[in-house]
Amino acid sequence: MNAAGLLAQRRAGVLLHPTSLPSPYGPGDLGHAAWRFVEFLAAAGFSVWQMLPVAPPHPDLSPYDAFSAFAGNPALLSLDWLHDRGFVDAADLQRVLRQPGLRETVLATAASRFAARLAEEPPLRADIEAFRERNAHWLPDYCLFAALHEACDHQPWYRWPSALRDREPSALAAAAQQHAVRVDAICFEQYVFDCQWHELRTYALTRGVHFFGDVPIFVAHDSADVWASRGLFRVDADGALAVETGVPPDYFSATGQRWGNPHYDWDAMARHGFAWWRARIALQRERFDLLRIDHFRGFEACWEIPAGALTAAEGHWAPAPGDALLEALLEAAGPGTLVAEDLGTITPAVECLRRAHALPGMHILQFAFDGDPANPYLPHNHARDALVYTGTHDNDTTLGWFRGLDDAARAQMLDYFGTAAADMPFTLVRAALASVSRLAIVPMQDLLRLGSESRMNRPGTARGNWCWQLEGEHSFSAEHAAQLRLMLLRYGRLC
Numbered sequence: 001m002n003a004a005g006l007l008a009q010r011r012a013g014v015l016l017h018p019t020s021l022p023s024p025y026g027p028g029d030l031g032h033a034a035w036r037f038v039e040f041l042a043a044a045g046f047s048v049w050q051m052l053p054v055a056p057p058h059p060d061l062s063p064y065d066a067f068s069a070f071a072g073n074p075a076l077l078s079l080d081w082l083h084d085r086g087f088v089d090a091a092d093l094q095r096v097l098r099q100p101g102l103r104e105t106v107l108a109t110a111a112s113r114f115a116a117r118l119a120e121e122p123p124l125r126a127d128i129e130a131f132r133e134r135n136a137h138w139l140p141d142y143c144l145f146a147a148l149h150e151a152c153d154h155q156p157w158y159r160w161p162s163a164l165r166d167r168e169p170s171a172l173a174a175a176a177q178q179h180a181v182r183v184d185a186i187c188f189e190q191y192v193f194d195c196q197w198h199e200l201r202t203y204a205l206t207r208g209v210h211f212f213g214d215v216p217i218f219v220a221h222d223s224a225d226v227w228a229s230r231g232l233f234r235v236d237a238d239g240a241l242a243v244e245t246g247v248p249p250d251y252f253s254a255t256g257q258r259w260g261n262p263h264y265d266w267d268a269m270a271r272h273g274f275a276w277w278r279a280r281i282a283l284q285r286e287r288f289d290l291l292r293i294d295h296f297r298g299f300e301a302c303w304e305i306p307a308g309a310l311t312a313a314e315g316h317w318a319p320a321p322g323d324a325l326l327e328a329l330l331e332a333a334g335p336g337t338l339v340a341e342d343l344g345t346i347t348p349a350v351e352c353l354r355r356a357h358a359l360p361g362m363h364i365l366q367f368a369f370d371g372d373p374a375n376p377y378l379p380h381n382h383a384r385d386a387l388v389y390t391g392t393h394d395n396d397t398t399l400g401w402f403r404g405l406d407d408a409a410r411a412q413m414l415d416y417f418g419t420a421a422a423d424m425p426f427t428l429v430r431a432a433l434a435s436v437s438r439l440a441i442v443p444m445q446d447l448l449r450l451g452s453e454s455r456m457n458r459p460g461t462a463r464g465n466w467c468w469q470l471e472g473e474h475s476f477s478a479e480h481a482a483q484l485r486l487m488l489l490r491y492g493r494l495c
Contacts, residue, residue, distance in 0.1 A: 158239030247295075391443060396455050
């Protein structure tokens with residue numbers, strides 16, 4: 001089906017980041033388990049697989065804090081795929097099974113074997129050259145950035161020697177020559193990511209499963225994007241932040257959140273016709289059928305925190321070029337392919353911006369039970385042109401959330417649905433599926449009745465996040481799929 005028509009009918013999807021898939025080699029990847037998960041979704045009647053951003057993360061593993069807004073995460077590369085094509089051998093796989101930390105060494109070995117085969121296999125050489133050409137607007141900068149990051153002991157780019165920090169042409173040329181082998185290896189990883197991704201996505205589409213991605217509004221300070229396009233970001237002559245991004249005090253934090261991302265220089269972006277954003281969205285649309293714009297309210301105004309502020313509460317709202325920017329993004333993305341993450345401090349101006357560009361918003365059932373019958377997240381207030389979730393990656397699992405409610409809130413929620421505590425979390429799962437909202441998304445943890453130990457992220461905390469992983473493919477059983485399919489049939493969400 002054309003992506004523009006995805007939200008024209010009732011559908012259901014599952015939220016599961018690929019790193020949460022089971023894998024014998026460490027975090028989940030694009031290998032066998034991903035293909036089995038697609039088959040599980042199709043068997044259960046889910047037609048959407050929602051993921052978090054798939055960019056290469058910093059050591060904290062947050063997919064929202066990546067080294068590039070364009071690159072794919074090499075940790076998602078399937079070693080089995082590389083083995084099937086002769087780039088790694090059985091002994092290499094065994095080494096990683098015994099010591100997952102050797103994964104990068106094995107990828108370097110695969111890159112070396114790939115390079116050796118290029119001279120003997122013209123089709124292979126032509127394929128990677130075509131990949132380089134298609135991605136010339138970001139790939140060379142990213143590969144050199146990543147190689148230099150390693151060579152500079154993983155110091156952020158704004159602490160590199162000034163010639164490299166400031167991208168002096170002679171210094172970049174010398175660095176590219178000095179690190180040519182590593183630069184080519186990083187390019188190889190991106191090429192393999194592209195191959196594996198599109199093979200998986202093509203298979204998913206044949207099974208009626210569409211990919212739903214996530215685009216963080218901001219990029220990491222220490223990223224190839226800011227290093228290569230410093231003029232588009234509000235950093236000083238040495239690369240330091242002039243101001244940083246975040247959010248004011250909210251549901252998740254009494255002092256707000258400091259994200260540490262640079263703000264965009266919106267005037268510079270506008271002078272270039274938002275070309276950087278257009279390219280970013282166009283590439284993500286090559287990977288996904290739908291895209292969620294994270295922190296959509298930042299397109300109307302961004303929370304701007306002075307450099308050196310003690311907490312995010314010292315920030316203020318700074319205007320952003322909402323209409324002009326969204327027109328550019330919709331041109332690049334195509335109709336019916338963008339979703340607004342409209343959570344948090346939403347003003348009438350933000351709501352007006354979303355509606356003016358016909359972007360569906362989000363309803364979160366875990367936010368519904370504050371005692372106010374006008375709460376927009378209560379099922380009787382849902383909109384058709386919206387997505388409904390039991391919770392997102394930033395929420396506790398629904399079972400963990402329910403167990404953490406006080407007695408009054410728990411009683412209110414159970415009374416609203418006329419159900420018993422023993423039925424959780426499927427009370428909220430059924431409520432999401434029964435909603436009038438066109439697309440219902442349920443985190444995999446809720447389908448498996450998992451508690452707080454399986455939570456993906458705790459906003460405002462820096463450790464222990466993004467690590468949850470399924471223990472095995474038994475979660476994708478035919479029996480489980482059949483039970484879920486009956487639920488989707490009952491609520492008219494089979495496509």
